[in-house]
């Protein structure tokens with residue numbers, strides 16, 4: 001094994017993005033992943049009852065996820081993603097009849113006016129709420145970078161947002177983007193979602209959904225890509241320890257006892273595992289000690305197979321219910337398959353699975369009349385307890401930059417400082433930034449990180465910071 005190799009530890013999106021960035025620039029890479037497959041938290045399993053490959057949870061990206069989309073393009077799998085240019089919002093349950101469905105689409109107007117007519121069409125918000133919402137969005141976009149962080153609920157209260165608009169607009173968007181409740185979400189992270197996603201560019205909000213199970217992209221497809229690029233990928237190769245010699249990392253010790261030497265290292269494991277892998281001297285450094293304070297939030301997904309189709313919609317955003325997003329995955333050999341996502345699923349940990357399946361299927365059947373007589377053939381819930389880090393106020397003070405205190409060691413992972421929440425975009429950005437640092441150490445000053453979507457002229461003028 002040549003010691004000029006870059007050794008990347010962790011085959012989630014952060015490690016994969018770093019490996020792709022370096023391999024495509026002819027840098028020799030060894031990628032070590034402890035599990036028998038690539039993809040990390042973006043993965044699939046085989047459901048024992050149906051034999052079908054299902055995702056641990058539907059993963060979606062937005063149009064503003066420029067690095068994630070670039071990553072998919074680089075590995076040649078953009079055609080495995082489908083861009084949804086309409087979002088279907090189902091209003092909260094109502095005593096007086098079926099919940100209205102509003103189609104959210106971009107009008108042919110410059111940002112931020114492109115979404116005004118869709119917001120105006122939401123009958124569950126009063127005109128006074130919509131007006132105050134417009135002012136609050138403007139204030140949010142104009143918030144100076146130096147504004148102190150605080151819980152977003154406090155900021156909303158100060159901006160006179162009613163309980164209805166908090167629940168049926170702010171909460172709806174943020175809980176699915178950040179998997180936390182409004183009282184715990186950082187103002188800075190809330191701002192990021194709305195500004196980048198909805199206000200600055202007409203395409204920022206468009207949602208991209210994979211057409212295939214996650215494992216097809218991040219494991220099977222990437223494995224072929226790595227083979228073509230002579231990247232050395234080792235599965236079931238858990239790293240026990242980084243080896244330090246004279247103040248630099250000189251190699252890794254695998255759980256099998258094997259050691260590998262290298263000159264540059266990228267540690268791309270989840271934040272709670274970092275302290276156990278780094279040398280003792282580094283474990284005491286602030287970069288690592290602060291990671292202990294990062295809290296996490298669970299995301300649950302209910303997987304349901306019915307004997308008939310419930311809806312022709314490809315997806316639906318569901319307001320005022322336990323179910324938050326429903327994704328229609330179409331007909332399979334086992335029935336009509338729907339995936340329902342429940343973010344910030346804190347209270348589900350104590351509820352029996354059958355109870356959750358029952359409530360979710362009841363909610364879906366109440367929305368769509370043709371679903372009333374549908375029979376549930378099979379249902380299950382998958383909960384990822386440490387799905388994402390909680391974007392609490394001050395969270396970014398706990399996230400280290402990609403350059404670790406040891407010159408030849410980079411951190412990568414959605415938990416590193418990227419300006420993004422825990423998302424595939426955040427993970428890919430971290431991998432790209434770590435790769436940039438490695439290239440710079442090799443004397444190659446190359447930009448790997450992709451630009452944000454351009455700020456449209458009207459949005460730039462309206463939202464110039466005070």
Ligand SMILES: Cc1cc2nc3c(=O)[nH]c(=O)nc-3n(C[C@H](O)[C@H](O)[C@H](O)COP(=O)(O)OP(=O)(O)OC[C@H]3O[C@@H](n4cnc5c(N)ncnc54)[C@H](O)[C@@H]3O)c2cc1C
Pocket residue numbers: 009010011012013014015032033034035038039040041042056057058059060061237238239240268269270273277299300384386387388412413414415422423424425426427
């Ligand atoms: C249920 C759920 C739903 C989500 N939904 C979305 C969504 O809709 N959109 C979105 O953008 N994001 C979503 N996310 C977040 C997204 O999946 C993560 O932000 C991203 O995948 C994190 O990638 P990562 O590489 O930073 O970490 P991980 O994916 O955790 O990768 C770390 C890797 O390191 C490996 N590893 C650990 N220890 C060792 C060791 N000692 N040696 C070698 N390897 C090791 C692990 O096995 C793993 O493969 C969701 C996450 C979950 C769990």
